[in-house]
Amino acid sequence: APEMYRECCWMVEKRGSVGETVFHICYLVNTTTHTFLGRRLLKWFPKLINDVYLSEEYYGENVLHMSVVGEDPTMVKYLLEQGVNIHERCSGAFFTPDDQKSSRTDNKNWENADVCIKTTYPGYVAWGEYPLTFAAVLSQEECYRLILAKGANHDLVDENGNSVTHIMVINNNMKMFDMAVECGSSINKLNKQQLTPLTLAAFLARQEMFFHIASIDREVYWQIGNVCCSAYPIEELDSINPTTGELNTQSGLNLIVFGRLVEHIDLIEGVVVDLLQVKWKSFIKKIFFRQLVIFTFYFIISTFCFVNRPLAPLPSNMTGNTATLSSLSTTPSAFYNSTESSIFDEMGITTTRDENLTTETMAMTTTTALPTTKLKSTKKIIIRRDKTDKPCFLHTYDTNLQKARGLAEIILVIWALMYLLSCVREATFVPFKIFIENMQLCPSRVFFLIACLLIQFCVPLRFLCWYQSEDVLAIIAMLFTGFYFLFFCRGFKLTGPFVIMIYRMLASDLLRFGTIYFIFVMGFSQAFYIIFQSYDSSSSHPMPSPIESIIAIFLMSLGSFGTIWNSLISTDHTLLGKFHCFVFIAIVVVLLVNLLIAMMGDTYTKIAEIKNEWMRQWARTVLIVERGISSKERLRNQNIYSERMSTGKKAI
Template sequence: MENPADYDINKDIENEDVDETKIDKSKYRLVCWILSERGAVGETILHLCMLHATAIHIDLAKRLLRFYPKLINDIYMSDEYYGENVLHMAIVNEEPAMVKFLLDSGADVHERCYGNFMCPEDQKASRADSLEHEWVCVCPETNYKGYVYWGEYPLSFAACLGQEECYRLMLARGADPDKQDTNGNTVLHMLVIYQKLATLDMAYETGASLSLKNVQHLTPLTLAAKLAHIEMFFHILNIEREIYWQIGSITCAAYPLSQVDTIDVNSGRISNNSALNLVVFGDKDEHLELMDGVLVDLLNAKWNTFVKSRFYRQFFLFCFYFVLSLISFTLRPGPSASQTATTVANSTLSKQTATTPISNTNVTSTSFLDSSRLSMVTRSLIATLTSNLNSTLNMTSEYIERIASQITSNITSTLQEILLQAAQDEESSSTLSTSSIDIISQNISISTENASLARHVTDTISETLADLNLTVITVTTDTIATTTDDDDWWDDLTEECRLMHLTSATAKIRLTTEIMMQIGAILYIAAGLREARFLGLNMFIENLMTAPSRVMFLFSCCILLSFPFLRLACADEVEDMLAVVVMLTTAPYFLFFCRGFKTVGPFVVMIYRMIMGDLLRFVSIYLVFVMGFSQAYYIIFLSFDNPNTPEGVDDSVSNPMPSPLESIMAMFLMSMTTFGDYYGAFERTDHEMEAKLMFVVYMAIVAILLVNMLIAMMGNTYQKIAETRNEWQRQWARIVLVVERGVSPAERLKKLMDYSQPMSDGRRALVLRLNQSEEDKEEMKEILEMKRTHDRFVKKLQAKLLQEKHATPVP
């Protein structure tokens, strides 16, 4: 329907009268003014009179109510102002006389105004209607900031606007200050939000309750803690306390822990909505100002009762675990020299095997033996040759690999014939003969173009074959035994896997520390799972987010559990890479414990702040320039030509930027002013001027501007944290609460009983002795008188409700 005015509401209304005794009155509303005859936002003529609020309009409104008394409870019907009646408008107009007239005329003191205009700003997008009730459904998460969010009820309107006379008038007509709006806020919640201290005292004195919780499970005290309203928080805390005795300036007071402590006084579970938890994990600067008085005394009580001993025990246990990891990883053996030398030979032989087929003279089992002998002898020759060339002639790995490939292609057929002849002739199985060596040497000398290099290669292989003195039959027998015997798998594993060599005392010490590390990792993971079980997944994740170094440490423990399987699989290279990750993620766990010491705690906070704030912002801009300039330099260095490189050798060996990844690393080094190796290479490219011009621009933008901007930002962060008075106090408090969460609920409840004492009504409280000033003592007297008045109002209200209950006739 394009025009809402075309909708006929009367056709959906039944003609017969409604029996009010048989309907649910919460789903019906008595309306006086015809809905189709209302204004653009559902207003009546009475609303317009109150909106203009001149003397003539006020008289007109009073005259309308004399003729049409039921018009007084008509409300705005549009979603923008739904629920607002003339009583709300009179309070906003600050007219106590009109408020009294409306109350005398029968205005509803519990009418709720929950239109979109009166809603918190961050909840407007989540508003949704319901068929079950008149009020709207909104997202419970909000910061309560709104232009006219005043609590929906007329009594809350009067309190938020500081209309004490209107408040008392409505209170005398039966208005309930503990009525809760859509967000569950009472009058006292609203006064905390708007920081109306004097009005809060008046509302509490006249019977409002401080114990009710809103939708976010916050009382007025915990709401003040969450919003970091300092004056309101300490004032409500003083109202809640109970004075035991006073001698001069010394006062003994008990502070109830039900809303303050992170430990639930009934179950021992962690209370996320406690005042201490909200203050310690708050992100506002004002939360630091709340780290004073009762909260610090409570933290000290926790620390001295059980947290201190657990903290130092965890610290020393981790130190012992870290020493074990140092011993374990320091004593790890590296790859042997033979394994390093055969790397090039293995790659060369694999390429040659793929292109050169082995002679298939005999199709019997000797073909397997020929292949095995050929592979073993060739690997030994190439390994020795590459190691000798690298150490003697100082050649690059690419050049050595190319020579090895040429040699392998020439000696493969010769070796194959010699080994095949040796397999057929049993008498020739003693050693490789001198004639065989001569045949191989002749083939090598033909395949190499450089005469001096050929002589060196020939001499090396001749000496190698003479030194090996291998017996062909022995080789064959060992090969068959290795491939067929499964009984000696443990011996084979200890021989092949370098980490399984346990003959030396160092290896035995390393194995012992590795076993102890495995036990420690299992215990740490089990402790984390136990903590997650009684904390719950959400709170456990929140707990880990407060300590990133602990997350890294638990990750290293999980990786460590895979080491036994990698060891049995002889995956030494994979285990070495994971060992590097384990060490890098284990050591930062010391930062978690450093936060608990005043000397180094602030520096840990600075590191976290700089990494998560300054460094992230810097990197986001820094990568833009690095990625752009790196690819430009990569294109420039495609034309790189080194005059010192021989014609047969590839220039990419000496090219400073042979690949895009290397160019990115080069840009990083240049930004650190390490550009000596790159600037001199510009003249060896075809774009020398372009490279030097780009170098000047890059150094000006990145090395000078961005890097110094990062230093300035970090200096500013350091200065702010250093000047903050209670920053370390907050970090220490977080350590206390994190350690506390690692304790079981039953033990937490037991510890709470140790540092708290029972009050007269059975509640647990923290008893403190305070040294008060004259101003504090005057405030204490006023609060005591206010609490007495509050108790009288509550008793009077309870008696009135009891009297009305007995006066109501039983049907």
């Protein structure tokens, strides 16, 4: 096909190292002599005017690009008169955004290289490929108008789908943006990331450009001095699609609120705050506080259930509820709780049992030590155990408190299941990517959902009376449930910044500190374990195993090193052990712990200095709550808080 070929005047094999011709060199040097030589060459070889650089680095650059960069309107006019290609695309790697250069791949079906769509458009010469956009970026108004008058299309797009208005937003050139719009360039065209110039300004946190573009589309009703009443169309601004009610992740509001740059916070003002406030007042506030109240009652019920769980029974190899010890050489403590079964084993007890009474006859001739007295003759110990027909103590609901606990446990299981089902329901009408993003933004909610899931696992364990396994799940569930309060705290000015501080410290400071801390703890713990292998005291061993040594060193780092220090005397390496202890205190306790405190203090200062951080957390809470309702409900609420412009578009 003809479009698969390019006409070249100068022989390809006779070009320079980057695919240039002598004609390009004349305009590159750009002296009077070289300019004259270039014109002479063009007179005899007119097709040279459309030859381009052929190397990968500068592919597509022609003399019109070079004249625009040289800021020479006279030469631009001359080249236009000679018939230069005004739509030549300069798509070499040198003119590609920096974060796309590594993704460049050739394609046999078209001339320009393919690049990854995801980009933030960094780079000093990512100027939009066309001579017209080059002139706009460099603020060459005269060159821009000359090229435009020759028939250039200012709505042509580069490899990223950006038109001249997109390029002006990327380069933050408001003056040339206005001129391009004045000349007829579109401000509603989508690029390959589905961004218009307005949403691109939100994506890149271009504050002045964002509000300037928003003001172009607005409809002014009245103005008195600096006070203005106007309507802003919400098609590109609102996070709700005005037609379907689906979530618009590429909307200006969504990009601003969930943007990662500090500059995005500066965009949360004016029309953006107005939009958030009407959302909050119309339906988000009601849903938010309803969820808070519901969860508070859920937390109270779960606390009641777990706090009033009955104690576990004594193991089967221990004696029962009451014990009566008779004829002992006496102290007031002649009655013992019969949990010391090992005493009877050492005494050589033989047992005879009837239906309601267990009698252990003790035959012994030696003096045996008991906890508070001594046995000096053969005695009889009578132990009375209450018999029960109930198979599991957790299935006992005799008292009013137990009955209330049983009812609360049923409610808790059903309630937790409803939370899980609501999460599944949310995942059905929200795109999976947004659902995962919600979970990442609300780690406290993830913990809470895990707690709800663990409560469901407790049900079969209760029927099987595996109370020890159920206790483990109940402990984790109760711990994870309380974290969900952090989500609701984000929506208030008093607590919102502190919640984000906790998240940042856990994600960055503690992670970095924990890595270094783990290295020192593992090294010192094994060193101390070897030192204490020669421990010869009859008292309890401070480090009986490698795992116990790790725990002991962890406690030492918290300041509890008195026991370890005193126990070193009973080892064969007292001096070496004390030296290790001194080094550990100096490095870990003094240096690393204080370093962690300094890191956390720095994080606290940075977040506290951000003026509207709480506003961003509140805005995120608003949009997260909004994502949890159906599209039909979102569209209905949008119709309530929006107005209609004269064109019929929804506005705020």
